[in-house]
Amino acid sequence: MARIVELDRLKALKDTVSVVGVGESDYGSDYRAGAKGNATEKGSGAMNSYQLAATALKRALDDAGLTKDDIDGLVVGGPMSTERTCEVLGINASWCVSGDAPRGIHAAVQAINAGLCHTVALVYGNAQRSNDTAYGGPRASGDGILSYVYYAPWGMTSQGGLYSMMFRRHQLVYGTTEEQLGAVSVAFRKHASMNPNAVMYGKPITIDDYMNSRYISEPFHLFDYCLINDGGVAFIIQRADMNNGKNPTVNISGLGWSEMDIDSTQLRPRLKEFYYPAHRNVREQIYPMAGVGPKDVDVYATYDSFSTHLLFSLEGFGFCGEGEGGAFIQNGRIEIGGEIPCNTSGGMLSESYMQSWNHQPELVRQLRHAYAGGPRQVEGAEVAQYVHDVAGKCLSVIYTRGQ
Amino acid sequence: MATTRPPRVMDPFAREFWEFTQNKELRLQQCSECQKLRWPAAAVCDKCLSPDYTWEQVSGKGQVLSWIVFHRQYFPEYPAPHPAVAVELAEGPIFVCCMPDEFQGSDLADALPMELTWLDAEDRFGTYNLPVFKPVGK
Numbered sequence: 001m002a003r004i005v006e007l008d009r010l011k012a013l014k015d016t017v018s019v020v021g022v023g024e025s026d027y028g029s030d031y032r033a034g035a036k037g038n039a040t041e042k043g044s045g046a047m048n049s050y051q052l053a054a055t056a057l058k059r060a061l062d063d064a065g066l067t068k069d070d071i072d073g074l075v076v077g078g079p080m081s082t083e084r085t086c087e088v089l090g091i092n093a094s095w096c097v098s099g100d101a102p103r104g105i106h107a108a109v110q111a112i113n114a115g116l117c118h119t120v121a122l123v124y125g126n127a128q129r130s131n132d133t134a135y136g137g138p139r140a141s142g143d144g145i146l147s148y149v150y151y152a153p154w155g156m157t158s159q160g161g162l163y164s165m166m167f168r169r170h171q172l173v174y175g176t177t178e179e180q181l182g183a184v185s186v187a188f189r190k191h192a193s194m195n196p197n198a199v200m201y202g203k204p205i206t207i208d209d210y211m212n213s214r215y216i217s218e219p220f221h222l223f224d225y226c227l228i229n230d231g232g233v234a235f236i237i238q239r240a241d242m243n244n245g246k247n248p249t250v251n252i253s254g255l256g257w258s259e260m261d262i263d264s265t266q267l268r269p270r271l272k273e274f275y276y277p278a279h280r281n282v283r284e285q286i287y288p289m290a291g292v293g294p295k296d297v298d299v300y301a302t303y304d305s306f307s308t309h310l311l312f313s314l315e316g317f318g319f320c321g322e323g324e325g326g327a328f329i330q331n332g333r334i335e336i337g338g339e340i341p342c343n344t345s346g347g348m349l350s351e352s353y354m355q356s357w358n359h360q361p362e363l364v365r366q367l368r369h370a371y372a373g374g375p376r377q378v379e380g381a382e383v384a385q386y387v388h389d390v391a392g393k394c395l396s397v398i399y400t401r402g403q
Numbered sequence: 404m405a406t407t408r409p410p411r412v413m414d415p416f417a418r419e420f421w422e423f424t425q426n427k428e429l430r431l432q433q434c435s436e437c438q439k440l441r442w443p444a445a446a447v448c449d450k451c452l453s454p455d456y457t458w459e460q461v462s463g464k465g466q467v468l469s470w471i472v473f474h475r476q477y478f479p480e481y482p483a484p485h486p487a488v489a490v491e492l493a494e495g496p497i498f499v500c501c502m503p504d505e506f507q508g509s510d511l512a513d514a515l516p517m518e519l520t521w522l523d524a525e526d527r528f529g530t531y532n533l534p535v536f537k538p539v540g541k
Contacts, residue, residue: 218508266496267497
């Protein structure tokens with residue numbers, strides 16, 4: 001289906017909003033708060049989503065040099081309600097919505113440009129380990145039709161199962177191998193191993209570790225799956241002309257959005273098209289808006305509940321050809337120091353499973369050159385792209401370092 | 404006693420679908436306006452929004468599009484290892500299912516011809532027959 005997007009109107013939003021503050025909870029130390037420094041037990045009830053969000057928000061405000069009274073718009077993510085979030089955080093916003101990070105960014109940029117608010121806090125908290133949240137199996141089965149719960153009578157369940165089936169199809173069509181895919185998990189783990197706040201700090205893996213790890217849903221190994229941990233993330237975005245200049249300027253320079261949901265429960269968009277048409281639609285919005293192309297992207301992050309999100313999105317966004325992802329991601333190309341460093345914090349596979357939220361602070365810090373002089377910094381990073389390619393939703397955000 | 408399986412997602416349209424399985428008939432909704440076959444069952448045609456449909460029996464022929472093998476047990480009713488397969492029906496829709504117990508993931512290959520068969524089943528909505536696919540002639 002043709003997507004008619006008025007590019008001139010979209011381009012008018014370029015650089016109108018800046019990211020002025022970022023913060024998150026202590027992913028790593030919270031995860032290791034179990035007995036003898038081990039991972040906390042699932043279902044321990046130790047943490048609360050609002051507590052995690054509040055920690056992150058306070059840090060983001062401090063980072064921005066703002067107080068909560070400067071906030072007049074709010075985006076609430078994860079399992080939290082807007083009502084309770086506003087109550088707990090003591091914010092009476094003039095504009096407030098629920099959503100994941102990229103949908104929240106899209107909505108907030110539009111709201112700011114519409115004059116509904118000027119300083120928006122985007123907050124997320126999810127005590128999913130403490131609460132033992134299930135993403136597959138009997139406790140994931142709702143009454144509504146969802147592609148990953150519908151097939152429970154046949155024993156088919158979980159987003160992991162669906163993405164693994166998508167990878168098998170990619171293997172059959174393009175000859176991609178498990179060993180090629182393993183480069184994703186190895187790269188992200190390498191990045192996490194350098195990130196003191198990551199759950200998997202100091203725990204690199206090799207491709208042999210990957211290949212020797214157990215299958216969960218073959219062809220997916222354990223390391224193709226994201227973590228399950230507690231955490232909170234917040235970031236503050238503001239009308240660009242109000243930026244107090246405390247931090248190096250990072251602007252929101254590109255936006256794009258395309259859904260692909262027809263016959264989704266049948267898995268047709270996954271197994272027949274790998275969501276490439278949605279990627280192409282977003283590409284045609286975001287790159288012209290930002291005035292850049294894939295070759296200009298210095299640091300890249302993708303939603304990574306599973307390793308394959310990176311493979312498919314690099315292909316769909318034109319970093320390599322469709323079907324070429326397996327070969328493209330080899331030899332350190334996606335690692336810091338490589339041609340296109342991806343998920344440089346460790347992502348959801350190895351830093352923290354914050355369902356799109358943890359990627360945003362990391363990209364902002366890369367563009368601030370916050371890690372300058374250390375091994376985590378992508379040298380000279382000017383353009384960062386986040387791609388959110390999740391179960392029929394494809395959104396993207398491009399950030400650039402301000403002049 | 405029929406084999407207990409994880410519960411079906413039930414609604415008025417799903418109920419009609421499962422009723423046909425009592426007679427081991429695999430029928431999908433076909434739009435009376437534009438003839439699009441849809442699966443899973445839904446209130447209207449996603450192509451033309453017509454609420455009018457008939458239940459068309461499909462041939463029970465298809466071919467393998469993809470498959471996985473669960474090595475982690477998610478449901479007590481399905482001990483690991485447990486394969487799941489996506490079959491592209493001859494009529495077009497993709498049907499995701501399991502196979503009879505005697506088949507493994509290693510029996511499958513791209514575009515392998517598959518045929519319909521039935522497993523006995525029971526859940527909190529009652530007893531029924533579960534449509535599944537297996538390699539043709541095996």
